[in-house]
Amino acid sequence: MALDFPHLDLSADEVLTTTRSVRKRLDLEREVPLGVITDALEVALQAPSGSNAQGWHWIVLTDPELKKVVAEYYRTSYFAYAEAGAAARAAKPPKDLETAEKVASSATYLAEIMEQVPALVIGAIHVPGGELPAGNQAGLWGSLLPAAWSLALALRERGLGSAWTSLHLEYEREIAEALGIPASVRQGVLMPVAYTKGTDFKLAKRAPLDTVLHVNGW
Structure with a gap:
């Protein structure tokens, strides 16, 4: 594992509690060497993974034309989703409307500049036959998503940010065709990756543990 790239001086707990979904603070001007992404992937x-199968695959996009293809599909999906979300907020305002509107603004910004982000990383997993299983799919995605989150943490430690997105999956087949992804490999997450404008990320506001904790049953 290469360790030539600078690392932030953060404890494990600090990395875990300050890895945020970064959108407006992605540095679109600073180049991201492929090596720093592969370095983080070595950690991820x-x-x-289930049965230690390691069926994951990672598609890293730095080519402007390929990023544009993915970004356009993402935008189409996002704005349909955002329109529905805005209508829902108008009909029934959430308890924390200010935070909801701030998140919506941040997500809209990301959709608008997606192809300008230095790298896009798609996490995918091999599925025999290509058809997703019926019913609960936790076993399948549980063999990909922990690694994707580990990638986000490893990027944070290296001074980079990312955001967990999946709205591109509305056009999964079209994107797979554009990128030459086999039908037996299903996409699970799209992560825009860039250095961040500053590294001073803080803990996010969360509901108290007591409101979601259940011991020895519900």
């Missing part, structure tokens, strides 16, 4: 590949 230590994540667990």
Whole structure:
């Protein structure tokens, strides 16, 4: 594992509690060497997977034309989703409307500049036959998503940011065709990756643990 790239001086707890979904603070001007992404992926590949199958695949896009293809599909999906979300907020305002509107503004910004982000990383997993299983799919995605989150953490430690997105999946087949992804490999997450404008990310506001904790039953 290469360790030539600078690392932030953060404890494990600090990395875990300050890795945020970064959108407006992505640095669109600073180049991201492919090596820093593969360095972080080396860490991500230590994540667990069912039966240790390690069926994951990682598609890293730095080519402007390919990023544009993915970004256009993402935008189409996002704005349909955002329109529905805005209508829902208008009909029934959430308890924390200010935060909801701030998140919506941030997400809209990301959709608008997606192809300008230095790198897009798609996390995918091999599925025999290509058809997703019926019913609960936790076992399948549980063999990909922990590694994707480990990638986000490893990027944070290296001074980079990312955001967990999946709205491109509305056009999964079209994107797979454009990128030459086999039908037996299903996409699970799209992560825009860039250095961040500053590295001073803080803990986010969360509901108290007591409101979601259940011990020995519900």
